[in-house]
Amino acid sequence: MTILILGLALWYAGHFWKRAWPEKHAALGDKAKGISALIIVTGIVLMVVGHSSMDSYDLWSYPSFLKHINNLAILFAIYFMSPGPSKGAIFYKMRHPMLTGMIIWALAHVAVNPDPASMMLFGGLTVWSVIEMRVINRAEPNWTPIPKGSIAKDAMFLFASLILLAVIGYIHSLIGPNPFGA
Numbered sequence: 001m002t003i004l005i006l007g008l009a010l011w012y013a014g015h016f017w018k019r020a021w022p023e024k025h026a027a028l029g030d031k032a033k034g035i036s037a038l039i040i041v042t043g044i045v046l047m048v049v050g051h052s053s054m055d056s057y058d059l060w061s062y063p064s065f066l067k068h069i070n071n072l073a074i075l076f077a078i079y080f081m082s083p084g085p086s087k088g089a090i091f092y093k094m095r096h097p098m099l100t101g102m103i104i105w106a107l108a109h110v111a112v113n114p115d116p117a118s119m120m121l122f123g124g125l126t127v128w129s130v131i132e133m134r135v136i137n138r139a140e141p142n143w144t145p146i147p148k149g150s151i152a153k154d155a156m157f158l159f160a161s162l163i164l165l166a167v168i169g170y171i172h173s174l175i176g177p178n179p180f181g182a
Contacts, residue, residue, distance in 0.1 A: 004050025004117065008124040010043030015128070019135055047121055054117035062112060070108045071179060075165050077105035082164075084157025086146055091154075093145040096136070102129045 014036050018025045025032045080101030085091035094100065106122040106129070113122070137143075169179045 001050065001054060001117075001120070003046050003053060004120060007043045007046030007048075007050050008121070008128075010039050010046060011125070012043075012128055014039035014043055015132060016135065019139055051117045051121050054115075056115045056117065058114045059116065059119075060114050062114060066111055067179070067181060070112045071165070071169070073104050073108035073111075074168075074179070075161055077101040077108065078164050078168070079158055079161040080104065082157045082161055084154060084161070087149045088154030088157065089148050089151045092148050095143055095145075096133045099129045099133050102126075 017036070017039075018032070028035065078101070079085075080091075080097045085094050085097035091097060103126050106126040109122040110119055110126075113119075172179050
């Protein structure tokens with residue numbers, strides 16, 4: 001559990017230190033991006049190692065149809081993390097599409113992984129996303145949406161998200177549970 005918590009702490013630190021210590025971050029110039037990336041990647045490695053090393057037991061059971069709802073939620077999460085919302089006509093006024101996608105992704109994983117390690121990992125990432133939105137909103141209160149795009153762009157990125165869901169699902173089934181069943 002300690003490794004998982006340390007990984008989450010590094011994830012938070014790698015994302016927040018720019019706003020927590022802006023003078024130090026600015027003084028490092030372009031090196032700050034490399035340091036952030038190193039901290040975040042180290043955090044991800046520790047989260048994966050910590051999550052996989054914890055004993056797994058489900059706190060509750062969920063109905064099998066929830067897997068299908070989960071996959072649909074993951075499709076939307078992938079779409080929100082794509083350039084689609086900023087290039088399309090439906091969600092162009094959304095300020096934080098990537099963080100919204102992260103929340104959808106994390107909550108979908110909590111729904112079908114009711115074990116303590118998953119709840120800690122994905123719950124921690126959900127909390128991070130919400131805090132990140134608040135921090136950005138405080139730091140940059142005068143945000144204006146970009147110009148409206150086209151429905152064709154929405155459709156294109158949704159189709160690309162569907163293909164990416166299939167690829168991710170296939171890879172997921174090779175290294176862990178099959179998200180499509182069977």
